[in-house]
Amino acid sequence: MSTGTLYIVSAASGTGKTSLLKALLEQTRGIAISVSHTTRDARLGEENGVHYHFVGKNTFHNLIQDGDFLEHAEVFGNFYGTSQSSVQQQLDDGQDVILEIDWQGAQQVRKAMPQAVSLFILPPSRDALQERLTGRGTDSEEIIAGRMSEAVSEMSHYAEFDYVVINDVFDTALGELKAIFTAERLTVNRQSSAHERMISELLS
Secondary structure, eight states, rough: OOOOEEEEEOOOTTTHHHHHHHHHHHHOSEEEEEOOOOOOOOOOTOBBBBEEOOOOOOHHOOOOOOTEEEEEEEEETTEEEHHHHHHHHHTTTTOEEEEEEOOHHHHHHHHOOOOOOOEEEEEEHHHHHHHHHTTTOOOHHHHHHHHHHHHHHTTGGGSSSSEEOOOSSSHHHHHHHHHHHHHHHHHHHHHHHHHHHHHHHHOO
């Protein structure tokens, strides 16, 4: 069995990353979204082990001390992290794994697992992004401006990634996303591992 590939997918809020990844998972076999650990309480409808691994702060800090996190961060007083042992088990089982993390988390993961493939999703324009961030029009101009500023800061790190997908027409962006996963599965290393016996017989 060939080892899976670790994918890092980042994007600014409002870019459509979640919708693209949802469609990708529905249409492509052998891909899973990594389930992060968090110290925050579960929200209504969230399941432990499905949406997050909900743990106490002592448990979380013990995992940090054990060096089990590929990346971790504190957000508004709660801690979030990606377990390296959990991800590695999925990869060893031949499954491709997606980490949905920001550019800072991506930097941490690349240091720990430099073989990871990274993708950044961009909106087609600032106007399109602002329209998506505005949503239902219930937020103040100040809040929207803050979201835009944060998004621009996030997007400025796009060049640190291996691939860039521009989410203008959804189906086109989804096709490009699927093409990246297909191409990575056709590399010599993946194909040699997946079809070792067949190739050996061809060359015998």
